[in-house]
Amino acid sequence: MSTPSCVTRFAPSPSGHLHVGGARTALFCWAFAKGKGGTFLLRIEDTDQKRSSDSASVGFLKDLAWLGIGWDEGPVLGTHGGGAHGPYFQSERLDIYNRYLAQLVEAGKAYYAFDTTAELDAKRQAAKLAGHAYRYDRSEMANLPKATVDAWLAEGRPAVIRCKTPDGPITIVDEVLGEATLPAGEVDDFVIRKADGFPTYHFAVVVDDELMRVTHVLRAQEHFNNTAKHMVLQDALGFRRPIYGHLPLITNPDASKMSKRDKDKVLRKTVIDRKLTAPPQDTISQARFDAWMADKNTQLELAEASLLATGLQVTLPEINVDDFRQSGYLPEVLCNFLALNGWSPGENVEKFDTEFLKQRFDLKRVVKTPAKFDRTKLLSFNCDAITGMPREEFVSRARLHGQEFHADFMKRITAEQFEQLAGASHERSKTLDEMFRTNRFFIIADDVLAWERSKNVEKALLGPEPNGLSHLRAVLPVLEGCAEWSATALEQAITPYAVQHTEGNLGKVAQPLRIAVSGGTVSPPIFDTLAILGRDSTLNRIRRCIATFTA
RNA sequence: GGCCCCAUCGUCUAGCCCGGUCUAGGACACCUCCCUUUCACGGAGGUAACAGGGGUUCAAAUCCCCUUGGGGUCACCA
Numbered sequence: 001m002s003t004p005s006c007v008t009r010f011a012p013s014p015s016g017h018l019h020v021g022g023a024r025t026a027l028f029c030w031a032f033a034k035g036k037g038g039t040f041l042l043r044i045e046d047t048d049q050k051r052s053s054d055s056a057s058v059g060f061l062k063d064l065a066w067l068g069i070g071w072d073e074g075p076v077l078g079t080h081g082g083g084a085h086g087p088y089f090q091s092e093r094l095d096i097y098n099r100y101l102a103q104l105v106e107a108g109k110a111y112y113a114f115d116t117t118a119e120l121d122a123k124r125q126a127a128k129l130a131g132h133a134y135r136y137d138r139s140e141m142a143n144l145p146k147a148t149v150d151a152w153l154a155e156g157r158p159a160v161i162r163c164k165t166p167d168g169p170i171t172i173v174d175e176v177l178g179e180a181t182l183p184a185g186e187v188d189d190f191v192i193r194k195a196d197g198f199p200t201y202h203f204a205v206v207v208d209d210e211l212m213r214v215t216h217v218l219r220a221q222e223h224f225n226n227t228a229k230h231m232v233l234q235d236a237l238g239f240r241r242p243i244y245g246h247l248p249l250i251t252n253p254d255a256s257k258m259s260k261r262d263k264d265k266v267l268r269k270t271v272i273d274r275k276l277t278a279p280p281q282d283t284i285s286q287a288r289f290d291a292w293m294a295d296k297n298t299q300l301e302l303a304e305a306s307l308l309a310t311g312l313q314v315t316l317p318e319i320n321v322d323d324f325r326q327s328g329y330l331p332e333v334l335c336n337f338l339a340l341n342g343w344s345p346g347e348n349v350e351k352f353d354t355e356f357l358k359q360r361f362d363l364k365r366v367v368k369t370p371a372k373f374d375r376t377k378l379l380s381f382n383c384d385a386i387t388g389m390p391r392e393e394f395v396s397r398a399r400l401h402g403q404e405f406h407a408d409f410m411k412r413i414t415a416e417q418f419e420q421l422a423g424a425s426h427e428r429s430k431t432l433d434e435m436f437r438t439n440r441f442f443i444i445a446d447d448v449l450a451w452e453r454s455k456n457v458e459k460a461l462l463g464p465e466p467n468g469l470s471h472l473r474a475v476l477p478v479l480e481g482c483a484e485w486s487a488t489a490l491e492q493a494i495t496p497y498a499v500q501h502t503e504g505n506l507g508k509v510a511q512p513l514r515i516a517v518s519g520g521t522v523s524p525p526i527f528d529t530l531a532i533l534g535r536d537s538t539l540n541r542i543r544r545c546i547a548t549f550t551a
Numbered sequence: 552g553g554c555c556c557c558a559u560c561g562u563c564u565a566g567c568c569c570g571g572u573c574u575a576g577g578a579c580a581c582c583u584c585c586c587u588u589u590c591a592c593g594g595a596g597g598u599a600a601c602a603g604g605g606g607u608u609c610a611a612a613u614c615c616c617c618u619u620g621g622g623g624u625c626a627c628c629a
Contacts, residue, residue: 194627377579428591510588
């Protein structure tokens with residue numbers, strides 16, 4: 001097997017959900033490697049025992065697959081993953097790390113340190129009060145006699161291993177940011193193995209990138225300063241140095257970090273604004289609600305947050321890839337838009353697919369500044385993509401979306417009705433989800449349909465004579481007499497009435513009809529709406545509407 | 552606070568490396584008008600930026616310096 005010229009990796013910590021920022025990083029790593037005929041690999045950084053317990057820890061893989069970002073090596077999912085350089089879970093590579101760790105200690109490039117957390121905290125605190133940055137002081141631990149170290153280890157004293165960082169400035173060479181030099185002393189003797197025996201992130205990354213023959217490290221800019229530590233370790237271990245590229249962060253419009261905490265904030269604000277003291281029915285328990293509201297620092301689980309949001313009828317900001325999926329965004333649009341945050345192909349091109357990205361992606365064109373994530377523009381892109389696709393494609397993609405996220409809706413509508421509805425909704429849909437949210441009236445029973453009592457409704461129905469209500473009365477027998485119940489047949493039946501009684505102003509008849517059958521002022525085009533609804537429901541609802549508003 | 556990085560319309564960005572073609576381009580948003588049976592779409596126009604100050608130069612958005620502003624990072628998290 002030949003060695004690929006280019007190997008990139010995406011190395012997240014385990015999670016059930018893929019954050020959009022992570023998705024963008026993965027996308028760039030993927031595009032970079034695949035554009036060069038190289039390998040893109042996935043590695044799970046699960047060295048934090050406290051965080052790596054849950055079984056859904058690699059749920060984010062499905063998000064990656066949904067986006068169309070396939071990985072050549074890594075955890076197996078469908079046709080993705082596998083590879084000869086595993087295991088790809090760091091927690092399964094402990095003996096590998098320990099080998100290199102021992103080598104460093106042996107060579108005097110790393111040492112055991114027995115400081116307690118309390119001692120270190122105190123020193124950090126003192127440094128902070130003194131107004132300078134804390135740097136680990138190696139004078140005690142680095143010079144412990146070997147006999148002492150062995151004795152303390154033998155008696156089971158908790159110990160970490162620290163890297164003995166050489167003195168001197170460190171220059172980071174970065175393909176997007178250029179060169180940056182950290183002054184001597186800026187990188188101290190950092191921990192490379194924790195007291196629990198697990199390597200720290202820094203150590204595991206360096207070893208794995210070497211062993212997995214990673215050539216290019218593309219990661220978020222928040223890792224920039226870590227690079228110096230990784231360089232120190234590479235030198236100590238005699239490893240080659242990969243090429244680095246640090247990608248600009250993606251933030252909220254207010255420049256704050258995008259995090260699932262944003263969902264919590266929306267919910268908390270809603271609860272406070274509405275002065276609620278109890279959760280809505282069928283959401284979360286009162287006890288959970290109280291505990292959550294009592295402490296600003298606790299967060300609801302994602303599932304709880306969704307339940308509560310549904311109960312409160314608020315929409316949560318999309319943060320994770322599956323949030324966007326649920327909201328009805330297209331994976332290809334999300335990829336396109338994500339790529340535009342931090343990169344652009346120039347030449348005023350901004351609509352492209354991942355194939356184009358693969359061919360054109362280039363570190364030189366990655367921007368240095370953080371990008372504020374603009375959901376409105378994403379929505380506009382999504383709208384363009386939806387209205388631009390063939391009708392059959394929209395219908396089938398909307399169907400899949402409905403089956404996954406609106407099972408109740410799909411159950412109460414026939415296949416034929418769905419096809420008509422989707423067809424009528426196509427050109428007015430900005431997302432795959434919209435038609436399910438705005439057309440609930442199709443799936444409720446005729447006798448529970450309620451009419452909204454808004455200004456617009458009253459204006460359309462109860463204005464000066466001849467008003468909407470009288471048009472409804474007049475048009476009812478016309479509809480009853482319709483032999484064929486299709487959009488075109490209905491149009492042919494109603495239009496003459498409009499010509500005769502409203503000077504051809506179809507709206508004067510259409511809007512009352514819309515209200516009568518939907519309960520509100522918004523629906524697909526009126527004849528489609530009536531056709532989908534069917535003869536019985538349409539007539540039923542019009543009769544009830546007349547009765548209701550006449551009373 | 553120390554250290555590092557960055558700085559073009561409200562937002563994402565093109566241009567910057569290799570000064571003149573930039574009276575700074577595109578997209579989203581916004582405003583106006585048109586289309587229209589609701590919603591949405593669509594069409595035509597428009598508003599809108601080189602953070603500030605010093606240099607260098609015949610010429611600076613483009614090069615240099617300072618100021619200001621923003622971001623990142625300072626864990627036995629990753």
